[in-house]
Amino acid sequence: MLENIRVVLVGTSHPGNIGGAARAMKNMGLSQLVLVDPRDFPSEDAVARASGATDILDAAQVVATLEEALVGCRLVMGTSARDRHIPWPMLEPRECGGVACEQAQQGAQVALVFGREYAGLTNEELQRCHYHVHIPSDPAFSSLNLAAAVQVLAYEVRMAWLATEGRPARQSAVVDPDEEPVAVDELESFYRHLEQALVEIRFLDPAKPRHLMSRLRRLYGRSAVSRLEMNILRGILTETIKAARGEHPKQEKADV
Amino acid sequence: MLENIRVVLVGTSHPGNIGGAARAMKNMGLSQLVLVDPRDFPSEDAVARASGATDILDAAQVVATLEEALVGCRLVMGTSARDRHIPWPMLEPRECGGVACEQAQQGAQVALVFGREYAGLTNEELQRCHYHVHIPSDPAFSSLNLAAAVQVLAYEVRMAWLATEGRPARQSAVVDPDEEPVAVDELESFYRHLEQALVEIRFLDPAKPRHLMSRLRRLYGRSAVSRLEMNILRGILTETIKAARGEHPKQEKADV
The missing domain is CATH 3.40.1280.10 (SPOUT methyltransferase, trefoil knot domain)
Structure with missing residues (x-):
């Protein structure tokens, strides 16, 4: 241990x-x-x-x-x-x-x-x-x-x-790997992807980043993001970047 | 002493x-x-x-x-x-x-x-x-x-x-209101905004929503999102929707 x-x-x-x-x-x-x-x-x-x-x-x-x-x-x-x-x-x-x-x-x-x-x-x-x-x-x-x-x-x-010591391990014995928190290196890749998306949607100005990324690091860093959640977040970023670049196929505008 | x-x-x-x-x-x-x-x-x-x-x-x-x-x-x-x-x-x-x-x-x-x-x-x-x-x-x-x-x-x-003894007050003694977690009603507004953005970027199909929103609720719900963080997240969603709609003013494409 x-x-x-x-x-x-x-x-x-x-x-x-x-x-x-x-x-x-x-x-x-x-x-x-x-x-x-x-x-x-x-x-x-x-x-x-x-x-x-x-x-x-x-x-x-x-x-x-x-x-x-x-x-x-x-x-x-x-x-x-x-x-x-x-x-x-x-x-x-x-x-x-x-x-x-x-x-x-x-x-x-x-x-x-x-x-x-x-x-x-x-x-x-x-x-x-x-x-x-x-x-x-x-x-x-x-x-x-x-x-x-x-x-x-x-x-x-x-x-x-x-x-x-001697106490039985907590009852998380069989953990679904999708539910386990991702490792920090995966979080780091996510932050890079997130930063890229924020630049694409013009929310983040690379010339004036201020504390934006560190704020977001603090939020996601404490959340023990699981693999499944990470896949969702990465999917959102991928689609956000496509949307910002106008790369989505033309279609009637969704009426939300 | x-x-x-x-x-x-x-x-x-x-x-x-x-x-x-x-x-x-x-x-x-x-x-x-x-x-x-x-x-x-x-x-x-x-x-x-x-x-x-x-x-x-x-x-x-x-x-x-x-x-x-x-x-x-x-x-x-x-x-x-x-x-x-x-x-x-x-x-x-x-x-x-x-x-x-x-x-x-x-x-x-x-x-x-x-x-x-x-x-x-x-x-x-x-x-x-x-x-x-x-x-x-x-x-x-x-x-x-x-x-x-x-x-x-x-x-x-x-x-x-x-x-x-005179224990130095922990850093949470005087809480900055920006650092306090938002109330549940603000979280609910955020989820509506998030859902709208996910539809706009075509990540979420309203006809087949599956478990997407409940997964995201679980993630943000456990994270005690502060007011300041919430402002950032809402800002990201607003810009995402603008980008997806092509509403950003034309500009040289950012070179990321």
Whole structure:
């Protein structure tokens, strides 16, 4: 179950922190580490700080973009400072552990995403997350060490797991695949298609996109869109674009 | 209140861990650090890892014995591996945070005691503690980094404190009316508008509607669509219908 939960570190500068994160993960029973464009990896410093969790470093997947790191994930949670311009569904670490466990127990791939040591995650990266997680630190000194932040979330995941361990999986045993939420990469394709349609119908001006797409990402991101619903939405977009281009065969005008 | 809770590190070998512990403490609002016979302190490594929590290092008290470190304390809790020969009252980190807070609130001095990196606390030291605290790590890889262990307990202390004390209002305290979910009657108007648009783009055949609208109702019905999001969705529908009817003013075709 815990193997369904991956830790994604984005743009890490200090390899020691990668090692510290690997150790914290292994202590808490997590094993899947994905590194997005790390500055220095593999590294001796990472091995030293991992202190025996080298199997996690050896198996770590290194990718170029966050998008690649999230392939197949149905639930993505990213750590964030509290105040952002666009309010986003915000969880505390305890809630994050609970939600992650619940989803992983149902067989979903879950990602916990951590940003750069100094700059965190970009707004674009944060918009790929279903939820933001804020560790309630002292506002006067709020930035945790990266490995310490991984430790806190991994600890809450483990606590939630220990609380449910032995409990039978929820009664979603036989799930119709059409009813299961799509993975984030399918959501990303949908957003691209949606954006294209909005440009075609002249609702979105590519020169002045404002917050439109991020608003729509927030809406659909929290809705756990199923495969069947996604097929409907994609069908609507395809027909919208055809209609906007006047590509529909001529016919008497429908009288609605 | 939190100033009544001290962190005591016994026989620390690596000064980096002292710095990491200081940072974790300050992130969580703790300030009193006591070092029992540290191998190397003060140290550059401690300052580097403290990453700005140098005030805690500067104010740290260095003593020769655990006994001195505990002077004035009414409650002492020491971290420990699970299996010890002498059974002792054992707390989980969450209970530890709760008890520490409760006592500190009543004006008691409380100590959280952490042992050596490799050997932990001796039996004699553990017997000076009222409670032992075990961080529920994976038995197959159970030893946390010292600063990570401090992070976990300090986090639980802070969570307990926030639960009882001036908890910063969650972001939903003052709700922007634009962010509130719309009422059901507005959703119904939206569904009518949506249906009309789907007919216009010929995605929905009024003669054979099948389950399309009920599928879309289920999707949007569970999403708690906010007023702002609803305005966006209605705007998209209006432009979709205009585009389908060819009512947009002629213009060079957008190059998407």
